[in-house]
Amino acid sequence: MDRYRYGRPPGSGLDRLAALALEELGRGVRRGATPREALHGLLRRGLQDTPGIDGVLEEARLRRERLLSAGHPDGTLTRARSLLERALRQERAVLSSDGGGAARLREVGLGSVPADVPAALRALADYRWRSAAARATFDRLWDLVYREIAEAWVPGAKEGLREAPPATEHRFRAMLAALTRMLEADARGASVDDAAFLAEYGDLLPRGPRDLDELVDLLARRAAALRRVLESVPPQRNAELRGLVAVGAEEAGIAGELERLSEALRARRPDLAFSGGRETTGPSPLGLGAATTVARELADLAEVEAALRSQDADAALERVDLAAVSRCLGDTAAEDLTRLGGLERRLREGGYLEGTRRRPRLTPRAVRRLGEAALREATAALEADPRNSAIRGCAGEPSGHSTGAALAARNAVGRERDPRGRLRLDPHDLAPATGGGHGGAAAVCLLLDMSYSMVRGEVWDSAKAAAMALNTLVSTRFPQDALRVIGFNDRAREIPGHELLGLAWEPVQGTNLQHALALAGRHLDRCPGFDPVVLVVTDGEPTAHLEPDGSVSFAWPPSPRTTEATLAEVDRMARREASLTTFLLSGDARLEDFARRARDRGGGRVVPTDGGELGGRVVRELLRRRR
Numbered sequence: 193m194d195r196y197r198y199g200r201p202p203g204s205g206l207d208r209l210a211a212l213a214l215e216e217l218g219r220g221v222r223r224g225a226t227p228r229e230a231l232h233g234l235l236r237r238g239l240q241d242t243p244g245i246d247g248v249l250e251e252a253r254l255r256r257e258r259l260l261s262a263g264h265p266d267g268t269l270t271r272a273r274s275l276l277e278r279a280l281r282q283e284r285a286v287l288s289s290d291g292g293g294a295a296r297l298r299e300v301g302l303g304s305v306p307a308d309v310p311a312a313l314r315a316l317a318d319y320r321w322r323s324a325a326a327r328a329t330f331d332r333l334w335d336l337v338y339r340e341i342a343e344a345w346v347p348g349a350k351e352g353l354r355e356a357p358p359a360t361e362h363r364f365r366a367m368l369a370a371l372t373r374m375l376e377a378d379a380r381g382a383s384v385d386d387a388a389f390l391a392e393y394g395d396l397l398p399r400g401p402r403d404l405d406e407l408v409d410l411l412a413r414r415a416a417a418l419r420r421v422l423e424s425v426p427p428q429r430n431a432e433l434r435g436l437v438a439v440g441a442e443e444a445g446i447a448g449e450l451e452r453l454s455e456a457l458r459a460r461r462p463d464l465a466f467s468g469g470r471e472t473t474g475p476s477p478l479g480l481g482a483a484t485t486v487a488r489e490l491a492d493l494a495e496v497e498a499a500l501r502s503q504d505a506d507a508a509l510e511r512v513d514l515a516a517v518s519r520c521l522g523d524t525a526a527e528d529l530t531r532l533g534g535l536e537r538r539l540r541e542g543g544y545l546e547g548t549r550r551r552p553r554l555t556p557r558a559v560r561r562l563g564e565a566a567l568r569e570a571t572a573a574l575e576a577d578p579r580n581s582a583i584r585g586c587a588g589e590p591s592g593h594s595t596g597a598a599l600a601a602r603n604a605v606g607r608e609r610d611p612r613g614r615l616r617l618d619p620h621d622l623a624p625a626t627g628g629g630h631g632g633a634a635a636v637c638l639l640l641d642m643s644y645s646m647v648r649g650e651v652w653d654s655a656k657a658a659a660m661a662l663n664t665l666v667s668t669r670f671p672q673d674a675l676r677v678i679g680f681n682d683r684a685r686e687i688p689g690h691e692l693l694g695l696a697w698e699p700v701q702g703t704n705l706q707h708a709l710a711l712a713g714r715h716l717d718r719c720p721g722f723d724p725v726v727l728v729v730t731d732g733e734p735t736a737h738l739e740p741d742g743s744v745s746f747a748w749p750p751s752p753r754t755t756e757a758t759l760a761e762v763d764r765m766a767r768r769e770a771s772l773t774t775f776l777l778s779g780d781a782r783l784e785d786f787a788r789r790a791r792d793r794g795g796g797r798v799v800p801t802d803g804g805e806l807g808g809r810v811v812r813e814l815l816r817r818r819r
Contacts, residue, residue: 209531210538212239217539217554218562221693222660223653227545227552235505235532242528245500245508251521252500256493259486260472265421267477268340269433273309275333280305282326290322298322310435317443337440343481344418345411345450348398361444367393368449371411375456378404412461415454417487420469421480424487437480465491492516506549509533559693563664570661570807633672634818635719637712638662638810640687641730641777642679642695643703651777654803655729656695658810662727663689665811670818674722676715680708682736682744702736702746706754709761710738716768724770725817726796727810731777733786734758755786762794771796773813775806 213234220230238244243251280302287295287302301319305312313333321327342349342364349364370393374384386404390397401407425433441447458466472478472486492513499512509532518526536552539545544558554562640659646652659677666675667689677687679695682702687695705728716724736746737757747754765772773796774787787798801809 207538209239209242210535210542213535214539214544214558214561215565218558218565218693219653221554222656224696227547227554228550231536231552232505235509235535238528238532242531243525244532245505245529248517248521248525248529249497249500251525252493252497255520256490256497259490259493260470261474262472262486263474263476263478263482265472265478265480265483265486266425266429266433267483268337268480269309269429269436270477271479272333272337272436275329275336276309276312279321279326279329279333282329283321283323286323286326295322308432308435310432310439313436313439313443334440334443337436338444340480341437341440341444341446341450343479344421344484345414345453346397347410347414347481347485349396349481363393364396365444365446365449367396368446368453371407372449372453372456374404375408375453375460379456379459408457408460411453412457412464413488413491414484415457416461416464416466417491418480418484419466420491421483421487422469423467424469424471426471433480489520492520496520506536554693556690559690560664562693563660563689564668566657566660566807567664567668567811570658570811572808632818633674633719633722634670634725634814635716635722636662636666636673636675636725636814637715637727638675638677639684639705639708639712639726639728639730640677640679641703641705641732642681642697643732644681644697644699644701645703645732646777647697649731649778651731651803651806652697654806655777656692658729658807659687659695660692661807662810662814663692665814674715674719676712678708678711680704682746683738684708684711686711701748702744703730703732703734704736704738704744705730705734706737706758706761709758709765713761713764713768713770716765716770723818724765724768725814726765726770726772727813728772728774729777729806729810730774731783732780733783750782758786759790759793762790766794773797773799773817775809776800777803777806 216234216239217227217230220233221227225233234244236244236246238247284299284302287299305315316330321330338361339349345368370389374386374389378384384404386407389404390401390407397407398410401410422430422434422437438447441450458464469487470490472483478486493516495513496516500508502508502511509529512529514526514529517529536545536549539558544555544561545552546555547553638659640655646655663675663677666673675689677689677692678684679687680703681698682700682704684704684707708728709726712726716722716726733750734754735748735750736744737754739745745751745754762772771794772790774790776783776787776798779800784798784800790796791798797813799809799813
């Protein structure tokens, strides 16, 4: 015998994030948003453990605040001044122990050394130190300045040049010269061998760049950041720091190469901001390389924040530089934005969204799935209670569908008889236990208050969710039933199931339960032999009714004529043996009094509830009435 496996058709599933997005999208539409507004809202807010655009913006803001307080950017100047003063003290200590006239002349010369650090370095460039310790300190000063300049231009260079032999320093100068020549040749349209360059000098470069374009992007951003750092230092220290960089580059023999490289990079990336730096603050001094890294990251954050602040969430996710996000906020933040950016595509590929990007629409498939989600939410508490087994299939089968075990057994018996009394089931024996004809079927009417008070009381969304849950329950578990959802404000009208999700309240006065009951009565009359089930969801007593000529009569406070006209429809329901179950979404005394009067005249139940419990109570009531 062939074996069969039942399950979802291929391609019908959604990944976890997209499934959550669809449900959140449905909630937004239920609350009155358009699909586009709801989609953009969830992209802004995020979903569970996936931050949205606003969450990433907050991360960027906090990171920016930390960077701005990382430390002041003249740490290299401060450290250089400290080393210079130490070298001078060490030299003077040796000279003071020498009683000769030459030592006195040297002391006089040291006394005329400028206080300005770069000027002092130039003045001492050819000085022959008597103190070996002073000479070593002075060499450390030059090494510090050189390594900080190299780090500012090429991240990671400082460590590579630490105590490096002259050959490595020569290779660094050669690398700068080769890179500049390559950029200038590329600008002229000549062919360049960037692969050979990276192979030869890759050990002096930061990890990451795979070709010339990526290397240019990295170094151009560093050059722009260095320029902004130098501009950000207050005027009284600005000239001194610039001078220190200049004299350090001259001493290292790279001043000309750095100038040419700067011009080539700026020509290659004129879009970058080479000015407008903002000074960082904090208790710790930052070296020139570290300050450049901070300035580079601040620029990345500014780009990220500018892109994500776009009013159009789609545009924000398309424009944001994910590489910059990864550099500033980490790979996780970039991955979160990537997942968010692909949500709409996955919903469209899954058949849940259609229409244009500017005007997306939920498909019937999406509406069905959202109805299933509403039913799951409504029955979550009921499923946790073992006494509510009616919401499950046989033996606790969770889908709510019954296979009709007795009917299947009869089909098997009728198909063949086993001489040893054994019964063999065939897949064709299985049949849903929906009954035949109208036996066990119900004519279900859900009367839904659509007045403004439902919105004002913040229960409109819950009422729509309850209607969607009931519609899904009937269509999947009880397809033999005849369900009508009737909305009412100043008048009443039938609402098809596919319109429930986007159903909007209407800005009119009136709670015309009388008209809703009349329409429900007509539906019951069209379903003879069906068990009548009438459910009313409202937060206020009737304030309107129809006159014989079809006009609406509204009064506040409610007129006795409205009350009597509504109770007359309750009496007609009683004659149809249809009792009302009224769900009260407010504790208004007049509403409670009317509901009790209706119950006393026509039977039924009054169920006080709130928005959070409404869906479960409506589902529970239908299941109770059908038993």
